[in-house]
Amino acid sequence: MHTLNLGILAHVDAGKTSLTERLLHNAGVIDTVGRVDDGSTQTDSLALERQRGITIKSAVVSFAVDGVTVNLIDTPGHPDFIAEVERVLGVLDGAVLVVSAVEGVQAQTRILMRALRRLRIPTLVFVNKTDRRGARCDGVLADLARRLSPSVVAMGSVGDAGTRRARTRAFTAGDPAFVTALTDLLTTHDDDLLAAYVDGAAGVPYGRLRERLAAQTRRALVHPVYFGSAATGAGVAELTAAVAEFLPVSGLGVEGPASGTVFKVERGPAGEKIAYARMFSGQVRTRERVRLLGDGDQEGREGKISAITVFDNGTDVRGDALPAGRIGRLRGLHTVRIGDTIGNAAGRPARSHFAPPTLETVVTPCRREDRGALHIALGHLAEQDPLIGVRRDEVRQEVSLSLYGEVQKEVIQATLADEYGIEVGFRETTTICLERPAGTGAAVEFIDVEPNPFLATVGLRVEPAAFGSGVEFRREVELGSMPYSLMRAVEDTATETLSQGIHGWRVTDCTVTLTHSGYWPRQSHAHAVFDKSMSSTAGDFRNLTPLVLMEALRRAGTTVYEPVHRFRAELPADTLGPLVPVLARLHAVPEPPVTEGGACTVEGVVPAARVHELQQLLPGMTRGEGVLESAFADYRPVDGPVPHRSRTDRDPLNRKEYLLRTLRRVDGGR
Template sequence: MPLLPTPARTLAPRTLVMGVVAHVDAGKTSLTERLLVAAGVLDRAGSVDAGDTQTDTMALERRRGITIRSAVATFVVDDVLVNLLDTPGHADFIAEVERALAMLDGAVLVVSAVEGVQAQTVKLHRALRRLGLPCVVFVNKCDRAGARPEDVVERVGRRLGVDVLALQEVVDAATAGVVVRPLPEAVLRSRATEVLAGHDDAVLAAFVDDRPLPAPELRRRLARATRGGLVLPVLCGSAITGAGVGELLAALPDLLPTHRPCADGPPAGSVFKIERGPAGEKLTHLVLRRGTVRVRDRLDLGHGRAERVTALALHSPGGAQPADALPAGRIARVRGLETARVGDVLGPVDRTPMRPVFSRPSLEAVVEPVEPARRGDLHAALAQLAEQDPLIEVRQDDSRGEIAVSLYGEVQKEVLGALLAEEYGVAVTFGTSSVLCVERVRRSGRAVERMGEVGNPFLATVGLRVEPAAFGAGLAFALEVERGAMPAAFFTAVEDGVRSALAAGPHGWPVPDVRVTMTHSGYAPRQSHAHQTFDKAMSSTGADFRYLTPLVLMTALLRAGSCVCEPVHRFTLEAPRVAQGAVLGVLAQLGAVPLDTGYEDGLVVVGGHVPASAVHDLRLRLPGLTSGEGSLTTGLDHLRPVLGPPPERPRIDHDPTDRETYLRTAARLAGRV
């Protein structure tokens, strides 16, 4: 019995949600196309260059030849229905990759047989390991001139720090006639035994006793080691010629974890993507893990109200098809969920919730409409784009007449400008990107405003304590008061007020990592006139808590003290060894600090820290320094205090640091004057 299976066509009682991830230009989208051909979904593979691939559906993706938004392709192999997510490869769209990873059961990590393991490859593999997601490596482009599949397989194990097991051999590499064939059975079983013996006591015992395990048993133990992240199976081929793709397809159900969907119980799933249809309607992409969702069902995604499902389009082989029901284990576009946001959870989900595995944007740029009269249209368009990508933070400064957006890099800025022009008809220009600083809380601080005391016009009591949180922890909101002490809507208003106020700390910068605890609460119960009509003048409202909370929070932050910090990126730079001196010189000029240097196949690999403000300049100068052969991958690593006087960021909200002015405005908005 061969160690690698052969595909069979049956019904699909099992499901698999898998991703294809890689460094940009490694051939992810081409591989997806070829998998769809091998699975019988497409008659021929589309071409990225020709702009006719199934998963790159946006006109901008087809024109630029890059994936910008994750897309779903569905096919059946063996007895498994596979939902495949094709993800972007460019670092500027890493947030899109993050959302896809949170949905996956496993992944195919694509590596080019020409360029080999690149910095982004290492970064993606680390993210997969942090999430506990098993993966299979596919060494692509074995037909290309300069392809070195055997060397690349060896480098995969060395650079990724995992034992690898090559399942095939490549004949006539670097030619259009490349052939991928299974290793001789005895060779493959010997190599598998040797690799697995380091992770499996039963295999080790059989190896020591010179007692070969049967192929089915060895295959089962390889699958277990793969799913545990202990071993990386490596397959090879070419997405362009199709060599090796059928073997990859056949191996997926065995090597990656599959599930038998459970239709019982309440529906449970996650929202991983939001988009807009041709008429501007909101389309929510929902991965359903358990239960069933039907048209006309009402779903509560945690926003305080249930919304009715008006239509479903089930991702199926051949594309999304209208359906009356979404069964467990499937993905569908859902209409009617107007409050849905990326990352929302439906019901109890027996999976790790979506959490960041990559850094948040560290740049910001002012965006202006070419036609000033279109400012309102620009803001509406950006709001919709931010809905699709939660890390596109939009700030509108009415006092300065500016709209600013957060960004990962200059490519994302170019793409955002093109999207605004093509999809929304709003031509824009961008200002120079600037570094997005943050504020870190120094110590614990607390404040309280009590109802009825002088200086508090609101019918509310709010006490808050703020404390520092670890880098990347985000906001943790907790209660030290009883939940039954006042209506739940008032607690929600306090938490909403906290989240809103943390967008601008004492110096105007976001405060992303902090623990906020509500220590005091109080409200005026609902009062009525003699004719039983509600008397707002004597009764607390959500607005009382919503407008009082920022004032209390800011006082607590001022007492705790905050430090303005600038982002510092961890970088990995690869360049020809002959360019090492020039590269190190530029790194020094830009304030970068090299921490480690290594050498591989004529390349120097430098890793270290670089200020976020210098990343764009480094990217611009790298091609000239390396004759176009250098590559750079960066990501937010840590924050460091700004030297000298802290920079101030203009506030765009009502400023709670100016108590008198804030109270005058907020009391009027809450109806207390």
């Protein structure tokens, strides 16, 4: 048996879930095609998904085509849930990118295609909604080549576009324009094919062109484009055949060490964790103990699989094993987390890199007695979506969440009410900034030397590093100069401390070096009774490290960076004048505009905090004709007053307050 793990991706409302329904219907998995508007689709199982008519969580369903078992993964299209898409990309063999024939290439479409091309995931394009009024098939094809990839080729034509009678016709060897376009595209990636074309008077045989098209599609070099309508079924049969012909399939195998990836975690009716995993090599079996390794884990964790279900013909069935190539649900792994590697980390696929959340809000329970339950519920939600970034302020008894947008906030609010019975409110959404060291700073405190009250010597140096490098910890002291547990306490605490810099934002792109270390060995009284007052512990190092590190960071200084979006505005040329001062007021940095005919295109960057305002203002300034696309681009230094974020820790920047909270009495600690 062969398998294909297929992702369906699209900008919101392009018809992705409707296409999934049509594929399942054509394969005989479902008897009737569900409708998103009616909340009757197979993959939108959450009540909130049915109410809002959008996909929030990825869902897996299986069907067979030409002897291949296709595990189809329906992903969210709304940009607020891009993290859910990111986790899915790592387990795909191929993808179908859905584009609306009416709206064409949209902002999220471009973000998804960039990720698919970067990860070299073989991708077919399906131009949907050819039956809708305003469908512009030729124009969308040109947009695909101009804005997504020049390596696209239309595999058919559309008749009566924009009407319910819209139908598709597949191109064949009898269509000379198609054969010429296909030859031109394929020969740009294949020198042998180019030589055969030059040498052969009659051209390259169509059968060979078809073979090379399949080979280049599987290598993600070219992208066949199909037209149709998920609503009427037009063109879906051709797309289904293309999935089997052009996308790579894998045979089931158990060779090699077990290696897989967990891309989704949900909780069952009894609160138990259920992990969705794709195996890349080997297999895992029921009652087997497996190793789980997440990002940043040194040792890893272990868990015992109590049950396995695999997806088959529209449902999931119990199985004894999950072999390479398959996707299944694993139960019994109590410590599993999204993104964990199962077994051997060497088989782990490349990770995709979407933008991090750039917004933050404080969530407050409407009833004070729900505070404890809210913390537990948010912990469960963070298991399903780690990027919501639960941040607890013990001092103010508040909880902050990292978000992609307002829709995600509404979904979290509804989920807490429906699934946990907790009514919550949100404070104003703010932008998440970053801090980077502006220079180099160092600090040291020695054991038994005032004003250090802890039985530890710690010296640290902070230096700026390359953008995007994260945080690196180094040592200038011998590893054997003190116990490894104390070394590790310094490193772990340094990483934790850098989550809040001088201005309260996470510090990144820096190198932290341990320059001094020292401790008092374990001491005992008579009868070998441990004397804590004369012996260094990991707690001493955990308590001293924040004071030393923040002093070093204060001496280095930090620069606060805010997230910025890359924007593209298309508008009538005569409305550009009023837009320019608005962009300046929003601290946007536009590039020279490009005017073609009566239309004008402006690209540039704008602070993430001002994107929503620009979206609201543009229609009024352009007679409703302006179109804005935006996506996270990078971070840049804040222009103007530096924003501060309230600290949630014991505040090592305030030594007296820190020690009062850390020690029962400030008397040298002894």
